[in-house]
Amino acid sequence: MNNTLPLLGTELIELRHALHRAPELSGQEEATSALIAGWMEEAGAEVVTGLGGHGLAAIFRGAAPGPRVMLRCELDALPIDEVPRGDWSSCHQHVGHLCGHDGHMTWLLGVAQRLARRPVARGEVVLLFQPAEETGEGARAVVRTKAFETIKPDFLYACHNLPGRPLGEVSVRDDAFTCASRGMIVRLSGLCAHAAHPENGRSPAMAMCRIMQGLSRLPLQFADETGLAMVTLVHARLGEVAFGTAPGDAEVMATLRTESNDMMKALAEAAVSLARSEAEEDHLGIEVDWCDAFEATWNSAEANAVIRGVAAQVGQPCHELDQAHRWSEDFGVLGRECHAAMFTLGAGEALPGLHHPRYDFPDDLILPGVALFEGLVRHHLNGA
Numbered sequence: 001m002n003n004t005l006p007l008l009g010t011e012l013i014e015l016r017h018a019l020h021r022a023p024e025l026s027g028q029e030e031a032t033s034a035l036i037a038g039w040m041e042e043a044g045a046e047v048v049t050g051l052g053g054h055g056l057a058a059i060f061r062g063a064a065p066g067p068r069v070m071l072r073c074e075l076d077a078l079p080i081d082e083v084p085r086g087d088w089s090s091c092h093q094h095v096g097h098l099c100g101h102d103g104h105m106t107w108l109l110g111v112a113q114r115l116a117r118r119p120v121a122r123g124e125v126v127l128l129f130q131p132a133e134e135t136g137e138g139a140r141a142v143v144r145t146k147a148f149e150t151i152k153p154d155f156l157y158a159c160h161n162l163p164g165r166p167l168g169e170v171s172v173r174d175d176a177f178t179c180a181s182r183g184m185i186v187r188l189s190g191l192c193a194h195a196a197h198p199e200n201g202r203s204p205a206m207a208m209c210r211i212m213q214g215l216s217r218l219p220l221q222f223a224d225e226t227g228l229a230m231v232t233l234v235h236a237r238l239g240e241v242a243f244g245t246a247p248g249d250a251e252v253m254a255t256l257r258t259e260s261n262d263m264m265k266a267l268a269e270a271a272v273s274l275a276r277s278e279a280e281e282d283h284l285g286i287e288v289d290w291c292d293a294f295e296a297t298w299n300s301a302e303a304n305a306v307i308r309g310v311a312a313q314v315g316q317p318c319h320e321l322d323q324a325h326r327w328s329e330d331f332g333v334l335g336r337e338c339h340a341a342m343f344t345l346g347a348g349e350a351l352p353g354l355h356h357p358r359y360d361f362p363d364d365l366i367l368p369g370v371a372l373f374e375g376l377v378r379h380h381l382n383g384a
């Protein structure tokens, strides 16, 4: 392990390895944030801290007025034990940068190095290091922070690395890019009884089964609409492990996933009404709660056109996705009022998937990402 922290002027590979060694969980990214703040000051940026927790923004200004372009990356790592790798293995047990956010931060560090050497002509570049992306909390918390008003962008870009696609391949899609998703928790309450006399109680067992079947079939009702609608059952519990007792309560949990926020609203309403009617049929009490809500990422055609142009300029192939990614992202919250687009950069076909204990952001992907982001910034802020 290397205890001396590198300076921003160091090779980007070294910076990524330094970030990889010291991963922090969502909402706890204090040391990572402090490290980045130091590097951004070194680059001559104005640093805004405390954005939605440990989030921070680095502002680089051009001499003339102009639009504000924000590039966003994520600070957080995952509660997963990684398989050891070179001398950049995680120093923290049960925490690892297995989504490649260490690489995403390194892209923006590379942009900062280049902006320090050659400032933009006009406008402002804001490098946003967002906290708590993995829990879906971070972007909302950043937007709620008062200081966000002062850095609200006109154009906003983010990129996620994507194992399974060729290294350096850019993927874009107009409109839906990643799905909306949310966790549904259905709690049923009846009355427990002696297992020898279940007729004296009200067991939620049958309603629970009907709700599980009904929720699984629910997406078929939306088959005519465009775009994806999915319900995945993730957990269920009935009563207690007690052979003398007929159960009096049950819980069913499912994840709902759709391509658009409107479709999510419709699917969620249908799911609640199905659960309520099954509970009523068996005279059960019912409570429905929601958690882990993500909005869909909706890409602006104008911002996407810029990405396609810059990809061609820097010589990266650009692939048009036929379908939105099924996974969710909280990026959509940041880009509601501006031209925002998220794209992916292929990390290599033979790599394990994101969140896999063996996943490691490929160092060969650092420079292509820096070139793309720098190209986006200069497109908007170095032109006439």
Ligand SMILES: [Zn+2]
Pocket: 099, 134, 354, 355
């Ligand atoms: Zn992730």
Ligand SMILES: [Zn+2]
Pocket: 099, 100, 101, 160
């Ligand atoms: Zn990620």
